[in-house]
Amino acid sequence: MEWFGRAKLNFTHSATPVSLKCKDGTATDIVSLVKETTPPCHLNPLLFNGHMQTFWTATKQHGPSIYYRRKIFESDNPSVEGTFAVDFIDEPFEETDPDLPPGRKPMLVILHGLSGGSHEIYLRHAIAPLVESGDWEACVVNSRGCAMSPITTGVLYNARATWDIRQTVKWLQEKYPNRALFGLGFSLGANILTNYCGEEGADCVLKAAVICSNPFNLEVSNKALxxxxxxxxxxxxxxxxxxxxxxxxxxxxxxxxxxxxxxxxxxxxxxxxxxxxxxxxxxxxxxxxxxYRDASSTDAILAIRIPFLAIHATDDPIAVDEAVPYNEFKANPYTVLTTTSLGGHLCWFEVGGSRWFSRPVSQA
Structure with missing residues (x-):
């Protein structure tokens, strides 16, 4: 148990991290940027291990209010026919407006966890600060059949289902050519996003991506459970x-x-x-x-060619620490792994019920 919920932070990265340019034109690197934007991790001392943090999720029935407008896509990939739903963050409204959010603000493309959807509390905690700032737009790619979306063919989703985010990103790039696109993934969605970034490699149109609580090696995680x-x-x-x-x-x-x-x-x-x-x-x-071996995202880390941050609690009882590819993060200068010694699975509950991970996600 850490002293009064003060979790230890650690950063795993390449010895020669990729260089980045700040908004003001100054030069930095991905490791320096991550360290500067990661706050101390002080969690609720009563939730003193990963199980307590994770169990507490069941008591959290409320979260920030986020409003969405849904667009249904018809898959453009003949090998995975069907439809999928993407929920775009919107202002509260009373009358139906067919238009999606316009403008040049950066767009965050989000993938949720197993059997979840755009309604998930952890997801809303992460994106609420970005939405409230007024500087971002965001959308959630719902896995097929999740979040009350229909199943229209025999194609469901699995842990390597990168086809729907690929089509969404392509559509966003064409629809909003002046928007910068970023990725955010949680748990199984983190695994899918990691695989997507690895599959795209140097051709990835996302400017950067952040993942939380990725199980990475699904076979190892499964055996550990x-x-x-x-x-x-x-x-x-x-x-x-x-x-x-x-x-x-x-x-x-x-x-x-x-x-x-x-x-x-x-x-x-x-x-x-x-x-x-x-x-x-x-x-x-x-x-x-x-x-599990085919769907795992461990090897995908090596192929990523965009700034990529992974956030992981070493006491996560579901995305277990032994499944995390530490050496792969050390081998890729585009990636950084931030670990905390407390936090559980998609939790990181602070005193008062807020979640620590929403701050490094929104500030990275």
Missing amino acids: QRSILGKEVYQRVMGSNMKELVKRHEEAIEKFTVLDLQRLQNVTYLYEFDRAVQCPLWGYPTEDAY
Whole structure:
């Protein structure tokens, strides 16, 4: 337990970090910029470890109010046909306005966690400071079937589903050629965003990206969760239940468009069992471990060619520390890994209920 919630900060990076130019024209580098914009991490001392921080999430039913306007996209990739929903941050309104936010403000493209959506409290905590400043626009790419979006084909989403963010970024670049685009990902969305940035490499049109609580090596994280009672009977069980509920919500469409055995799904308890019963047959993986290895974003770190910040709590009970690719961050001058010794999974609760990670995210 850290002294009165004062978490230790550490920065893992290349010995020769990439140079950057500040708004005022002065030169700096990515490591100096991250250190300058990362505040001390003083968390709620009553939530003294990763489990306590993560469990406290269940009590947080309210967060900053964020209003959205939804746009439905038809996939332009014939191999992953279907529709997906992108929610654009907007002002409160009473009458329907078909126009999306105009202007030249930078746009933040956000990916949520497993079975989540634009409504998630952790997501709203992170983007509220940016929205309130009036200097940013933002949108959330909802995974297919999440956030009350429909499933219109047999293509669902998985941990490597980079196709929808790729289409969204391409559309934004064409629609708003004068906007700078940035990425922000949480948990599974962090894994997807990392893979996307790695796949795009030097051609990535995002100016920079920040990720929080990325599980990185999904096979290692999965095995670690199965080793402990809390990991298996709490986290794996809850995540498995959430994914079962997502499938149940779209049961009619899934029966229509896929050959999944939904009866088999009744016997699923844990997330890895869900992946075995659903993701493997949908995507052609022989085992869930093969799926985890293919979807992991560890190696993608090496291919990233934009300024890239990862924020991770070493006591995260879900995105476990042993799955974090420390050496890969040291090998890539474009990347920095900020770790805190407290924080749990997408939590970092401070006294009063605010979340520490929203500040380095909004200031980076």
